[in-house]
Amino acid sequence: MSFLKASRPSLLRTAFPAARLSSTAAKPVSLKERLAELIPKEIENVKAVRAEHGKKAFGPVVVDQLYGGMRGLPALIWDGSVLDPEEGIRFRGKTIPEIQAALPKAPGGSEPLPEGLFWLLVTGEIPTQEQVAELSRDWAARSAIPEFVEEILDRCPPTLHPMSQFGLAVTALNHNSAFAKAYQDGISKKEYWGPTFEDAMDLIAKLPNIAGRIYRNVFAKGKLPSIDASKDYSYNLANLLGFGENPAFVELLRLYITIHSDHEGGNVSAHTGKLVGSALSDPFLAYSAALNGLAGPLHGLANQEVLIWLRKMQAQLGQDPSDEAVKEYIWSTLKAGQVVPGYGHAVLRKTDPRYTAQREFALKHLPEDKLFKLVGQIYHLVPDILLEAGKAKNPWPNVDAHSGVLLTHYGLDQMQFYTVLFGVSRAFGVAAQLIWDRALGAPLERPKSYSTAAIKKMFAGKP
Numbered sequence: 001m002s003f004l005k006a007s008r009p010s011l012l013r014t015a016f017p018a019a020r021l022s023s024t025a026a027k028p029v030s031l032k033e034r035l036a037e038l039i040p041k042e043i044e045n046v047k048a049v050r051a052e053h054g055k056k057a058f059g060p061v062v063v064d065q066l067y068g069g070m071r072g073l074p075a076l077i078w079d080g081s082v083l084d085p086e087e088g089i090r091f092r093g094k095t096i097p098e099i100q101a102a103l104p105k106a107p108g109g110s111e112p113l114p115e116g117l118f119w120l121l122v123t124g125e126i127p128t129q130e131q132v133a134e135l136s137r138d139w140a141a142r143s144a145i146p147e148f149v150e151e152i153l154d155r156c157p158p159t160l161h162p163m164s165q166f167g168l169a170v171t172a173l174n175h176n177s178a179f180a181k182a183y184q185d186g187i188s189k190k191e192y193w194g195p196t197f198e199d200a201m202d203l204i205a206k207l208p209n210i211a212g213r214i215y216r217n218v219f220a221k222g223k224l225p226s227i228d229a230s231k232d233y234s235y236n237l238a239n240l241l242g243f244g245e246n247p248a249f250v251e252l253l254r255l256y257i258t259i260h261s262d263h264e265g266g267n268v269s270a271h272t273g274k275l276v277g278s279a280l281s282d283p284f285l286a287y288s289a290a291l292n293g294l295a296g297p298l299h300g301l302a303n304q305e306v307l308i309w310l311r312k313m314q315a316q317l318g319q320d321p322s323d324e325a326v327k328e329y330i331w332s333t334l335k336a337g338q339v340v341p342g343y344g345h346a347v348l349r350k351t352d353p354r355y356t357a358q359r360e361f362a363l364k365h366l367p368e369d370k371l372f373k374l375v376g377q378i379y380h381l382v383p384d385i386l387l388e389a390g391k392a393k394n395p396w397p398n399v400d401a402h403s404g405v406l407l408t409h410y411g412l413d414q415m416q417f418y419t420v421l422f423g424v425s426r427a428f429g430v431a432a433q434l435i436w437d438r439a440l441g442a443p444l445e446r447p448k449s450y451s452t453a454a455i456k457k458m459f460a461g462k463p
């Protein structure tokens with residue numbers, strides 16, 4: 001663990017002595033120290049599981065899975081979160097209501113701090129208030145982005161989609177990657193996790209400055225304020241976007257970042273990050289690849305698509321459309337060969353609990369909002385229509401059906417920006433996974449592909 005001491009930025013060491021023990025908790029204050037304790041035990045745990053179960057089969061793989069986007073194919077290991085089709089996501093075994101109750105909150109706040117969720121994803125433990133405060137301070141201290149990255153963003157035409165700008169900037173952060181440097185310097189495999197941890201922390205810490213700069217540049221929203229080291233991550237992100245004075249918006253971001261962070265290992269963004277990281281591309285390269293997957297309309301971009309779809313509906317049908325008019329609009333979407341954005345899911349078979357958490361937030365903070373009411377009305381109409389149309393395996397809403405409505409309520413109505421916020425959050429899950437992959441020595445990913453001719457030959461003459 002020699003990297004543990006060597007890699008910590010000296011500025012941070014003096015400003016925030018991370019190594020001291022909490023007076024209130026038996027656990028060490030620093031996340032990196034706690035990780036250093038957990039990793040050897042987990043290496044032994046994985047060894048034991050592989051020794052006992054390594055040669056056991058999961059069941060048959062059918063040809064349809066090769067053609068069908070690998071649905072249900074058991075192929076990955078990730079302990080941070082697991083998705084049950086009926087129940088939805090659990091982060092380290094905890095449901096969304098459970099983490100809302102258990103994770104530390106900001107003073108006067110009632111939503112969980114994403115800092116706590118990151119700690120939970122990485123360690124499997126609920127952190128103390130002091131531990132999350134330390135993470136807030138650590139991320140604030142790491143938050144500055146290099147000047148050349150600022151220049152890259154400032155040179156982007158405002159017509160370049162915010163997600164493309166986001167991916168560019170995150171790729172460019174690889175310039176200062178601790179992992180890439182350590183690899184060039186000949187670091188031992190056993191120590192990979194140390195510089196990966198540093199990059200992962202830097203990545204998360206720098207995203208608000210990137211997101212804020214993109215938002216201000218593209219939507220002409222004026223000068224970026226600086227990060228306030230005495231405040232939490234979500235406050236700072238809100239403030240960079242120009243919403244720091246609105247406590248309800250800050251609370252929304254705390255909830256938003258917490259619930260969008262991770263959705264087990266197989267979703268497009270998480271899996272892309274893991275796959276690219278498996279080539280020992282550093283966390284910045286791995287995460288920029290993940291962002292490009294998140295930018296697709298069947299994945300993270302669906303939250304932008306939902307708002308565009310709702311706005312078109314309002315423009316066509318007015319502010320208070322009848323159920324009949326809304327039904328017709330939904331059918332016209334399907335008949336045009338398009339998907340209803342925000343509905344359906346590759347794994348879930350019930351309403352996404354992330355949708356429910358956002359609905360509860362709306363009921364508390366904006367019950368009379370017209371767009372929120374429309375979203376509620378649609379919820380009562382879309383599932384029956386999708387069932388009648390007979391294709392979608394899951395007719396229920398996913399997380400993206402609700403997020404834009406909340407952001408719009410507070411004035412963040414530039415829907416092209418929404419997936420950037422999703423991307424800030426998803427970094428928490430991908431970063432946690434990259435740290436553990438390097439700690440456990442996860443190998444290069446390289447599944448086998450087959451040609452259609454090979455499939456035909458394999459089963460020729462067999463029923």
Ligand SMILES: CC(=O)SCCNC(=O)CCNC(=O)[C@H](O)C(C)(C)COP(=O)(O)OP(=O)(O)OC[C@H]1O[C@@H](n2cnc3c(N)ncnc32)[C@H](O)[C@@H]1OP(=O)(O)O
Pocket residue numbers: 297298299300302334338339340341342343344345346347391392393394398399400
């Ligand atoms: C954060 C997230 O990524 S959550 C998902 C965000 N994406 C969306 O909301 C976009 C709308 N939804 C969809 O396109 C899909 O439901 C997906 C991409 C999420 C899941 O896709 P799949 O696992 O392939 O879904 P499923 O097995 O149910 O698809 C079967 C058929 O139903 C269709 N279908 C699924 N959902 C919908 C929908 N919301 N509207 C219309 N048709 C749908 C599929 O397009 C597919 O049609 P096809 O046979 O002509 O190709």
Ligand SMILES: O=C([O-])CC(=O)C(=O)O
Pocket residue numbers: 262263266267268269346347398399
């Ligand atoms: O799980 C998935 O495939 C998509 C999803 O909801 C997410 O990544 O948040």
